[in-house]
Amino acid sequence: xxxxxxxxxxxxxxxxxxxxxxxxxxxxxxxxxxxxxxxxxxxxxxxxxxxxxxxxxxxxxxxxxxxxxxxxxxxxxxxxxxxxxxxxxxxxxxxxx
Numbered sequence: 001x002x003x004x005x006x007x008x009x010x011x012x013x014x015x016x017x018x019x020x021x022x023x024x025x026x027x028x029x030x031x032x033x034x035x036x037x038x039x040x041x042x043x044x045x046x047x048x049x050x051x052x053x054x055x056x057x058x059x060x061x062x063x064x065x066x067x068x069x070x071x072x073x074x075x076x077x078x079x080x081x082x083x084x085x086x087x088x089x090x091x092x093x094x095x096x097x
Contacts, residue, residue, distance in 0.1 A: 001040045003077070004029055004060055007047040014044055014052060019059035026063020034068040040097065041068065045077035061094035073097045 004026060007014035014022070026043070033039045043061035044052055057076065064074050075097045 001042055002029065002033060003042045003045045004064065005043075006045050007052040007056075012047060012052075014047075014056055014060070017056065019056055022056050022059040023063040023066075026060040026065075027067035028063075030064040030067020030069075030072065032067075034071040037071055040073045040075060043074060043076050043094070046079055048078040048081075058094070065094040 005014040005017075005022075006012035017025070030041060033041065041064045043064055044057045061074060061076070064072070068074070073096045074094055076095065
């Protein structure tokens, strides 16, 4: 698993980047690992709304998806009490696991 970026209330850097920057970073990471089909790409980790901006999270996820051309599974690592199912319904298009 490759965790692309962390975010959180008191730590993490994802919210310091613009959506455009995160898309570009995600696309580069996705392209780098697209030939390694055993690698799962994690768009963001150890955080959930309100401490992670879902617009930025979607930008990273969409970049990973574009860069990997669908070759890798892509997910997110939310924190309690936000269940993974909440992300599956709001991040359709890039989340695959």
